[in-house]
Amino acid sequence: MRWTIKPKPNRQDIDCLMRELNVDEIIATLLIQRGVKNFEEAKMFFRPSLTHLHDPFLMKDMDKAVERIEHAIKQGENILIYGDYDVDGTTAVSLMYSYFLSFYPNVATYIPDRYEEGYGISFQGIDFAHDNEFSLIIALDCGIKAVDKVLYAKEKGIDFIICDHHRPGKNIPEAIAVLDPKQDDCSYPYDELCGCGVGFKLIQALSAKNGQTIEDLIPYLDLVATAIASDIVPITGENRILAFYGLQVINSQPRTGIAAITKPLKKKLTITDVVFIIAPRINAAGRMKHGQHAVRLLTETNVNTAVKFAEEIEEFNSDRKNLDQLITNEALQQILDNKEEEKYTTVVYNQKWHKGVIGIVASRLTETYYRPTLVFTKSGEKLAASARSVKGFDVYNAIEACADVIEQFGGHKYAAGLTLREEKYEDFKQKFEAVVSSSIDKNLLTPEVMIDAEIDFEQITPRLYRILKQFAPFGPGNMTPVFMTNNLHDTGYGRGVGEGEKHLKVTVIHNLSNPIGGIGFNLGNKLPLVKDKKPFSAVYTLEENEWNGNVSLQLKIKDIR
CATH class of the missing domain: 3.90.1640.30 (inorganic pyrophosphatase (n-terminal core))
Known part of the structure; x- marks a missing residue:
């Protein structure tokens, strides 16, 4: 992952908001990053009102x-x-x-x-x-x-x-x-x-x-x-x-x-x-x-x-899960068989794939190879595809640049769909690769984690978490705040958990702070980095963990170095 720390807002703006809202520096920083710069805007952010809907x-x-x-x-x-x-x-x-x-x-x-x-x-x-x-x-x-x-x-x-x-x-x-x-x-x-x-x-x-x-x-x-x-x-x-x-x-x-x-x-x-x-x-x-x-x-x-x-509908969903897992495995095998791991795009096709799940499969392939992806199947006399993109790259524009070999298309920056004639599939595949390879910023082919702020464990308090919860609902444009802390040490109990030990469970200390538990999903392979109390840095969000009736804060770890 690429770690990108968001620029720190203007010091004067931070101090001003801290005074107006009586909050600490972390909260003021997070609010300004979300476009909240004064008391009135903070009131609208924390207390959304139906009266603010437009005419x-x-x-x-x-x-x-x-x-x-x-x-x-x-x-x-x-x-x-x-x-x-x-x-x-x-x-x-x-x-x-x-x-x-x-x-x-x-x-x-x-x-x-x-x-x-x-x-x-x-x-x-x-x-x-x-x-x-x-x-x-x-x-x-x-x-x-x-x-x-x-x-x-x-x-x-x-x-x-x-x-x-x-x-x-x-x-x-x-x-x-x-x-x-x-x-x-x-x-x-x-x-x-x-x-x-x-x-x-x-x-x-x-x-x-x-x-x-x-x-x-x-x-x-x-x-x-x-x-x-x-x-x-x-x-x-x-x-x-x-x-x-x-x-x-x-x-x-x-x-x-x-x-x-x-x-x-x-x-x-x-x-x-x-x-x-x-x-x-x-x-x-x-x-x-x-x-x-x-x-x-x-x-x-x-x-x-x-x-x-x-x-x-629960049955439909169960069938969908089984099918998308099967097709994802077949698509991954197709990429390996065709030796296409090093391309700038993923374009795969099988006439038997279920049209209803190709969008999900496209998302799964994007998670695996992290590049603009299209999954095609047969739809009547034509081929239909679902497209997914990586953060920062407009797949809709890339598809539009291939319009001369496409029947029709539509969608958004990160998700689109198209149809074309079967004989145009290879032409499209080559053209799409050429368009993407010549226009994409190569950095976008590595997943990025955006970090809101670097903090010390002393700053992680129940009050901080109570205020953070009020930032919800989270989503694009207002993601869950992501923090980074350097010079962490596991207490010695770090281990792999879950099936195949693919997740990482740690208990971490920072300077003279109390230990905080952490879980890193799909980060089991990072265990050697934290073993023997070696120092490391982590990017994480905060969440509540309930165990045996006790509620405590824990780190939901996104990456470790």
Whole structure:
């Protein structure tokens, strides 16, 4: 790992904030690194308020979207809520559908089949709408590039409202309204919303016109927080506020479907728990079977039925785990067989690989070789791929540079998808390698750990940890604070633990401090560095460890030198 210590803020700013907030230097430093420079900003950071959400009508086309929906309701039109099959899409559809159902019955949901229709708006979906007399489609987490599909719908007398957060192409679809804060001509103050977040802004606008307040929408925020966590958008600005209140809903009064997933857990859930417990299960429906299963679970109000749906989804998730492990092993073997370990990119293909898990496999390969990665499989007559990137490298731009050999593509800086004709696979593979090798900063091919501050163990106190906990929810843009301490010594009990002793367990002292326990997951190979009380440096976060009813602080070690 590359260890990068963040620049220390201006001394004057640190002293000023320490006085204003009556906090120590570490807290003041961490806050300034997160853009918090005075008492008012600190108040907003530690006490997020729904009153700080932006006016939804600041978003381009919001007035047109609300006007068209109001007209549809007045005329008794059938409205189809259409969304992508991943967590962001299915939570967005569940959000919009359950909101409409609270006052208007003529609504239905549609999630495209990952295998038959692929990502985004499909001709098949529009035909379904036409056959079933839907005259308005609200598309969520997709649609910003569906120029031809929206035109096709128009010919069939169907209007579109698009709620998306992906990067627009050169042409914007001719929909009634296009809500996407990433449009160049949209002056909305915050452009990092997820698809479900954009959908929430639409219901916020609709509810304001209906005389409701933002408090009336709090019950929907468990869905928004789940989407924010799973789509890995920055937890800053509006996302931080929505995630903060959404987590409160998840932990106090979650909807029946989310409660059915989290019921076995007897603890307060964090954003990390949402990422690793709730999101994979919701995602598994679209990966292994159909995204509509996730919508059924998230909109169900009967407890017993929700529990059945949750058990079904648990099975999908179990199947998904087995499959992604199998395919990951096959992909790693393919890299070795083709002697491609030294390349700047990973591009692998097998026509039998399950399309539902290639995104997860791409993430696993990126963890192993740490370079921009694409995993291809056969999808109908074409090949489909999921792309993942390394921190600091824009894989979307790299794919765009290969546009002449691609059928279609879309996504974000770190995750994207594409389709191409099979005969173009080798051309793409060579071109993608050439683009990445000529444009990537070679330092980015080594994982980086960003260090917030260098501290001594004397500074680690229960008060420090209590304040750090209030920095949550954590995520991109507000990661868990990472510390570094030099000249550490293990007390002599350092050992490998877990299966194959792949984890490192230590008890560490620094200068004259009391010993602190530490755990380093997948750092068992670093044991020789700490043996015989040799001095070492560690990068770590702080966490609570509960053992036999006793709670103590411990180091969660990220790396050792």
